[in-house]
Amino acid sequence: MQLSKVMEEPSALRRWMVAGPEISRLAANYETVSGIKDAKKSNRHHEQTETVQRAFFEKVKQLTMVMEEMGNPFEEESGDLLTLDTDIADPSAAQLIATHHERGKEKFNSFMANLQCENDCSVYQPIKKNRITFFTNEPKSASKSETKLLKEDCNLFSRLFISCQNRQCDLQEFFKHENQSFPASLSNKGKLHTCTKSDLVDVLQAKVTLPETKPESDVLIVDGAALVNTVAQRTPKTFEEYARKDILPKVEYYSTKHKRTDIIFDVYHQSSLKAEARSKPGKAIRRRVTATSKTPSNWQSFLRDSTNKTEPFHFLANKVAEMTTGNPVIMTKGENAITTTSDTSVNLEEVAPCTHEEADTRIFVHARHAATEGYKSLMIEANDTDIVVIAISLMPSLARNRS
Structure with missing residues (x-):
């Protein structure tokens, strides 16, 4: 009865809520001192246990490692x-x-x-x-199983077939059309079928005799994305150190071996048709690229993000432009192109600005420019099957430009 009165009076309820815990503590202490009830409960804080403390120190250690790798986030000046x-x-x-x-x-x-x-x-x-939920990705909607989709397609096909027979429709015309939203011959649940394009290179190589040594050439054109992937950093360091110790020595070697070196990077647009294909490898780790920021330990995951590619490509292009090389080195930066500061005779008007998004085709804009400039031999360093196919198709026209 007394409790019901407390619940009915807001002021009494507030007093009970404030005083209740203290009264409970005093009653427990009285029972312990008087011997009515043994005090079995520990008076330690619930986090003063070995398991909790071990987990706490482990988290502190992980936090320290992350900040040592990524740098101090409080020094960032951005929005x-x-x-x-x-x-x-x-x-x-x-x-x-x-x-x-x-x-x-x-x-x-x-x-x-x-x-x-x-x-x-x-x-x-x-x-x-x-x-x-602030920092977790939205859960993906569950897709229908392959068996369920096939059953639905079969039921739809059966109904359409029966309706055609009852209405005396042309069955030849009926079988010319797909019975589902996405043609099974072209896609899987709306996603285009993919293939292993590198198999084509094996077929092409079987038709020719490959030289045992790397051929000499006047001009070397390098796929920039392939260069960054093959010269991936081994241990976390700053991007300044990565450029100075890994990339610039490679570019310096190219410039001493060839009369001209072109390094071509892709350009990434949000509205591009390639954006959907680039999103297939999964979510990437987003990181800002500056001279003092640390390189990621997972290089492949870092390069899944298009912004993570654009920023280091521009950063490396600026670093190459500051070099002093004996032979000219041309490097693309977005739709533009820059060259080493030691060479001012290279005319970049024919290669930039360029609207080619893929380095696969932009490489041959530079190849044509080199041929018209009078260079006799040219070599492309890349690991993309598309470049091989395009090179074979454009070889006759490049030969005419050289002559």
Whole structure:
């Protein structure tokens, strides 16, 4: 009866809520001192256990390792939201955090409005949480199984076939059309079928006799993405050290062996048709590329993000442009091109600006320019089957430009 009265009176309920824990503690202490009840419960804090402390020190160790690898995030001067596991959070997460306070105020204002317009609304009615996940990806919707899709296609095909027979339709015309949204001959659940293009190179190599040594050439054209992938850093270091110790010595070697060296990078646009294909390898770790920022330990995961490719490509192009080389080195930077500071005789107007997005085709813009400049031999260093096929098709026209 007494409890029911407390629940009915808001002021009595508040006093009971405030004094209740203290009264409970005093009662427990009295029972322990008087011997009525043995004190079996430990008076230590719930985190003062060996397991919790071991987990805490492990997390501190991991945090220290991440900050040593990625650098101090508090020295960043940008509008991006930084997280310690991915360096730069997705813009959607930054937007959620920036508007989270406003959403909380909207909940509170809605609660106060309900108090004023509803007689039976209590001040103790809870405000619903804004259940928002900031730093995790949205769960992917479950796709239908292959068997279920085949059954649905079969049922649809059966109904259409029966309707054609009842309506005396032309069955030859009926069988000319697909009975599903995505042609099975071209796609799998809406995704285009892929193949192993490198198998074509084996077929082409079987038709010719390959030289035992690397041939000499006046001009070397290098696929920049292949260069960055093959000269991947082995241990975390700054991007300045990566350029100075790994990439620039390689470029210096090229310039001494060839009269001209061109390094071609891809250009990445958000609206590109290639964006869908580039997203297939999965989510990448986003990281800013500056001279003092650390290179990632997982290089392949880093290069899955198009922005992670654009920034180091531009960074390396600027570093190459600062070099002093005996022979000219041309490097693309976005749609433009730059050359080493020691050479001012190279005319870049015929190769830049260039709207080619893929290095596969832009390589041959530079190849044609080199042929018209009078160079006699040219070699392309790449690991892409598309470049091999394009090179074979364009070889006659390049020979005419050289002559």
